[in-house]
Amino acid sequence: MPVSDRLLPIPTPETQHFWDGAREGELRLQRCCDCAHVYFPPRPFCPKCAHREVEVFRASGRAALYSYVINHRPAPGLKPPFAIAVVQLEEGPRMMTNIVDCEQTPEALILDMPLQVRFADQSEEIRLPVFGPCNTKEKE
Amino acid sequence: MRCAVAIVGAAETTELGKLPGISQIQLHADAALNAMKDCGLTLSDIDGIATAGESPTNLAHYLGIVPTWADGTSVGGCSFMLHVRHATAAIEAGLCETVLITHGESGRSRVGRGEFAGNRASLQGQFELPFGPIGPPTLFTMPVLRFMKEYDIRIEEVAMVAVVQREWAAMNPRASFRDPIDVDAVLNSKMIAYPFRKLMCCLVTDGGGALILTSAERAKDFPTRPVYVAGSGESIETPMVSQMEDFTSSRAFRVAGERAFASAGISHADVDHLMIYDAFAHLPLFGLEDLGFVGRGESAKFIGERNTAPGGKLPLNTNGGGLSYMHSGMYGMYALQESVRQLRGTAPAQVEGAKISFCLGVGGMFGASGAVVLSNEVL
Ligand SMILES: [Zn+2]
Numbered sequence: 001m002p003v004s005d006r007l008l009p010i011p012t013p014e015t016q017h018f019w020d021g022a023r024e025g026e027l028r029l030q031r032c033c034d035c036a037h038v039y040f041p042p043r044p045f046c047p048k049c050a051h052r053e054v055e056v057f058r059a060s061g062r063a064a065l066y067s068y069v070i071n072h073r074p075a076p077g078l079k080p081p082f083a084i085a086v087v088q089l090e091e092g093p094r095m096m097t098n099i100v101d102c103e104q105t106p107e108a109l110i111l112d113m114p115l116q117v118r119f120a121d122q123s124e125e126i127r128l129p130v131f132g133p134c135n136t137k138e139k140e
Numbered sequence: 141m142r143c144a145v146a147i148v149g150a151a152e153t154t155e156l157g158k159l160p161g162i163s164q165i166q167l168h169a170d171a172a173l174n175a176m177k178d179c180g181l182t183l184s185d186i187d188g189i190a191t192a193g194e195s196p197t198n199l200a201h202y203l204g205i206v207p208t209w210a211d212g213t214s215v216g217g218c219s220f221m222l223h224v225r226h227a228t229a230a231i232e233a234g235l236c237e238t239v240l241i242t243h244g245e246s247g248r249s250r251v252g253r254g255e256f257a258g259n260r261a262s263l264q265g266q267f268e269l270p271f272g273p274i275g276p277p278t279l280f281t282m283p284v285l286r287f288m289k290e291y292d293i294r295i296e297e298v299a300m301v302a303v304v305q306r307e308w309a310a311m312n313p314r315a316s317f318r319d320p321i322d323v324d325a326v327l328n329s330k331m332i333a334y335p336f337r338k339l340m341c342c343l344v345t346d347g348g349g350a351l352i353l354t355s356a357e358r359a360k361d362f363p364t365r366p367v368y369v370a371g372s373g374e375s376i377e378t379p380m381v382s383q384m385e386d387f388t389s390s391r392a393f394r395v396a397g398e399r400a401f402a403s404a405g406i407s408h409a410d411v412d413h414l415m416i417y418d419a420f421a422h423l424p425l426f427g428l429e430d431l432g433f434v435g436r437g438e439s440a441k442f443i444g445e446r447n448t449a450p451g452g453k454l455p456l457n458t459n460g461g462g463l464s465y466m467h468s469g470m471y472g473m474y475a476l477q478e479s480v481r482q483l484r485g486t487a488p489a490q491v492e493g494a495k496i497s498f499c500l501g502v503g504g505m506f507g508a509s510g511a512v513v514l515s516n517e518v519l
Contacts, residue, residue: 009266067286070334075272096382
């Protein structure tokens with residue numbers, strides 16, 4: 001597989017489950033076993049109540065477009081103009097991502113539009129969670 | 141204690157702008173030497189140092205200072221506001237007598253500075269950088285579309301921030317950009333990261349600045365008019381803009397601002413002059429709201445109605461700001477310098493009779509904040 005020119009993540013022991021999940025086509029979040037807080041990015045303790053017992057679960061992958069910019073300058077592994085977005089996950093946390101299968105224009109990118117996660121291959125190890133409009137089929 | 145410590149020395153580098161003949165550490169030194177000359181001190185008088193961007197170790201060695209107190213707090217462009225706050229506490233506690241705070245940055249020419257290399261194993265490296273952000277223009281701006289939607293703000297109103305600040309810059313001979321602009325000019329400038337055009341983004345220049353602080357008691361013996369530290373505040377939120385609690389408000393601004401007002405014992409009506417770190421045009425909007433000068437969603441209208449413009453009731457970013465004056469990367473020092481000039485009565489666009497200046501800094505992409513209340517009278 002050709003390796004993407006993007007700045008690819010280097011997983012740590014505390015985040016490995018997330019990247020393993022992405023490789024398997026699952027968006028994984030964590031939930032506190034004490035206060036039920038759902039959070040992101042990954043940590044082996046609850047950032048709300050400091051409880052150490054937390055569980056990893058598969059998120060629905062449903063999200064809404066929370067905010068974005070459309071970058072017009074050169075970026076490694078991406079062709080400008082492209083959107084860098086923050087999505088609001090159904091389970092609560094927000095995450096940065098790209099929006100795919102959608103024109104990268106203000107007219108097409110409407111705040112609060114419903115999105116569904118998909119995974120973009122970058123290397124043997126890394127698939128990035130990206131999001132596309134709900135009404136288009138996932139390319140698989 | 142309020143006003144127990146004063147700024148007695150303040151200066152910027154001899155030149156600002158494009159300075160390919162000066163390395164970053166020398167920009168620190170040039171500013172430091174100018175600030176010492178400003179208040180008649182020599183290197184052996186300095187027993188405390190604080191800096192960001194360079195390590196205090198590099199600074200002490202380069203200048204030949206023997207510190208008994210050092211602060212290397214480095215949380216982005218507001219680090220110098222935190223240094224003022226920490227130095228004030230250190231002087232009051234008797235840890236040192238005279239503190240030098242320096243900034244120098246070869247932001248444009250990049251002479252003698254390390255290259256930015258994102259840590260791909262950090263949380264930001266794993267969960268933001270893979271999606272293609274290219275520094276502040278694509279990260280700092282991320283909350284803006286949400287902010288605009290939430291409060292029904294038009295891009296023309298955001299552009300107005302840059303227009304008004306250019307009016308202030310026009311009065312300042314040291315400002316990088318002084319020609320008047322209008323909203324059309326801003327909205328026709330090059331697209332950087334939608335909805336941000338070039339004229340809504342800060343400059344990138346080289347320069348530096350330095351401050352010297354000592355006890356209010358000793359400040360009486362200096363040739364300069366003392367500028368007292370009346371109050372201050374600081375806070376941190378997140379290294380990842382995507383994880384901000386609220387895209388329409390900075391928690392760090394709110395926490396630092398509240399503490400600064402409370403410790404100074406002042407209300408909004410007492411503020412004669414305001415600086416809000418403006419790396420991008422939306423920062424004064426967030427700052428005005430988070431400090432409580434206006435209600436939620438009212439900042440764009442407040443600026444549009446010329447309240448912060450020359451002749452307005454709340455003069456804001458009177459040096460022209462990061463959008464028009466200068467911005468080396470860690471702009472906070474220049475905001476503090478302008479507050480000091482206004483309170484000494486030496487600013488190019490002087491606010492008549494200014495007694496209290498409020499100076500708000502930001503670090504990272506809404507990651508940190510420092511706020512300082514300065515006064516030319518003991519409060
Ligand atoms: Zn919990």
